[in-house]
Amino acid sequence: IDEDVADEMGHFLSSFKGLEDRYRLINRIGEGTFSTVYKAEDLQYDQYQNNWDITNKNNSPWRQHTRKPSKSRREPRYVAIKKIYVTSSPMRIFNELDLLRDLREHDAVCPLITALRHQDQVIAILPYFQHQDFREYFREMTIADMRPYFQCLFTSLAAVHKRGIIHRDIKPTNFLYNPAQNYGVLVDFGLAERQGTDYIACNCELSPSARQWRLEMSAIHQGHFDHLPANSYPKSDRDTRPSRRANRAGTRGFRAPEVLYKCTAQTTSIDIWSAGVILLTLLARRFPFFHSADDIEALLELTHIFGKKRMAQAAVMHGTIMETNIPSYSENGHSLEKIVMWSTDRSRKDKDGNRQRMPADEEEAVEFLGRCLELDPFKRITAEQALRHPFITRAGM
Ligand code: ADP
Ligand code: MG
Numbered sequence: 178i179d180e181d182v183a184d185e186m187g188h189f190l191s192s193f194k195g196l197e198d199r200y201r202l203i204n205r206i207g208e209g210t211f212s213t214v215y216k217a218e219d220l221q222y223d224q225y226q227n228n229w230d231i232t233n234k235n236n237s238p239w240r241q242h243t244r245k246p247s248k249s250r251r252e253p254r255y256v257a258i259k260k261i262y263v264t265s266s267p268m269r270i271f272n273e274l275d276l277l278r279d280l281r282e283h284d285a286v287c288p289l290i291t292a293l294r295h296q297d298q299v300i301a302i303l304p305y306f307q308h309q310d311f312r313e314y315f316r317e318m319t320i321a322d323m324r325p326y327f328q329c330l331f332t333s334l335a336a337v338h339k340r341g342i343i344h345r346d347i348k349p350t351n352f353l354y355n356p357a358q359n360y361g362v363l364v365d366f367g368l369a370e371r372q373g374t375d376y377i378a379c380n381c382e383l384s385p386s387a388r389q390w391r392l393e394m395s396a397i398h399q400g401h402f403d404h405l406p407a408n409s410y411p412k413s414d415r416d417t418r419p420s421r422r423a424n425r426a427g428t429r430g431f432r433a434p435e436v437l438y439k440c441t442a443q444t445t446s447i448d449i450w451s452a453g454v455i456l457l458t459l460l461a462r463r464f465p466f467f468h469s470a471d472d473i474e475a476l477l478e479l480t481h482i483f484g485k486k487r488m489a490q491a492a493v494m495h496g497t498i499m500e501t502n503i504p505s506y507s508e509n510g511h512s513l514e515k516i517v518m519w520s521t522d523r524s525r526k527d528k529d530g531n532r533q534r535m536p537a538d539e540e541e542a543v544e545f546l547g548r549c550l551e552l553d554p555f556k557r558i559t560a561e562q563a564l565r566h567p568f569i570t571r572a573g574m
Contacts, residue, residue: 178204188553193295211367215258222254255305263297272300274367285333287362287389306362311349314356323357324572331362335560338445341372346453348431368426379442380496430467434552437472438495446554453549461520484510491552541568
């Protein structure tokens with residue numbers, strides 16, 4: 178490992194009281210917006226294992242007080258030490274650790290072993306999970322490889338969502354996957370929240386007719402339009418209510434349309450959208466698939482695919498209006514199958530004027546993709562439903 182990293186690790190180890198006695202830092206494995214993560218060896222690993230054997234032999238007085246830890250619950254030898262930047266707010270740090278503790282019993286979520294604090298530095302200790310960098314395998318993944326990937330990811334999401342938690346930052350670097358074992362775990366609850374935390378009623382929760390009425394009233398009131406939404410078509414992105422605030426936390430390119438439209442009643446289904454973006458990345462063999470620098474561009478990228486009409490409808494749903502005057506955007510957009518064929522250079526006609534057909538297993542994946550990338554969060558597939566979808570149930574067959 179390079180000298181700078183070694184220096185940094187040395188400094189960290191000596192500055193955090195008591196850490197040196199317990200862990201040996203091996204390497205820096207992650208550097209994000211909110212933390213630096215190191216791989217480390219637990220120096221008490223052997224001792225811990227042996228101690229258990231000694232103290233539990235025969236008539237040891239300890240015997241009655243110690244219970245053999247189940248195999249999966251034993252302290253691992255290798256850990257990931259997540260050093261949370263001291264600039265993170267205490268509330269944010271508490272939130273992450275609290276949610277991780279809530280989810281500790283679930284195999285598909287990387288469990289928190291413990292968290293330690295020294296002065297203003299907080300670290301989280303997690304079992305080290307052997308995985309491969311997404312960029313190393315995403316181009317080679319076949320449909321058969323994708324099934325177990327999403328089976329794992331959706332199993333994690335189902336567990337998280339069942340507890341009413343929105344992860345908010347589903348993307349390849351937060352889902353550690355080991356292709357050799359077809360197994361992955363979800364990490365990074367730094368942006369996660371309990372659904373409803375910052376809830377304010379949103380237009381999308383109303384019945385379609387009530388929604389329509391509300392919108393017409395507000396449009397007339399603001400002098401924007403007198404005919405909506407049939408003739409409304411995008412001119413520039415504009416929010417009818419400029420004061421509206423909503424949680425936008427997440428990573429660009431992975432944000433659901435309702436996040437971009439500042440829906441104030443976001444649900445766990447924003448994670449499903451992000452998982453859909455991962456699938457689109459794999460099927461299109463392009464990473465990152467979306468390149469937008471900001472939310473406006475992100476909406477335009479989505480408009481390229483879904484068309485002006487559906488994007489305007491989605492805006493209306495959350496009580497906002499999207500207008501664009503870019504003529505190159507089609508009214509009705511394109512099918513996801515077409516997008517995937519284009520992206521993978523299979524859309525040209527052959528010499529007889531015939532187009533290539535997509536193989537059946539890939540069609541099934543695209544159908545599933547469509548269920549994840551559903552603009553209306555109420556129609557989007559849930560994690561539970563996804564686990565019953567043929568694309569997932571055929572994993573390992
Ligand atoms: P951040 O909030 O900074 O994004 P993450 O929790 O996502 O922090 O961790 C950053 C990176 O560190 C991950 O993308 C992954 O590469 C690595 N990492 C995190 N936790 C583990 C773990 N338990 N085992 C192995 N690597 C991990
Ligand atoms: Mg992360």
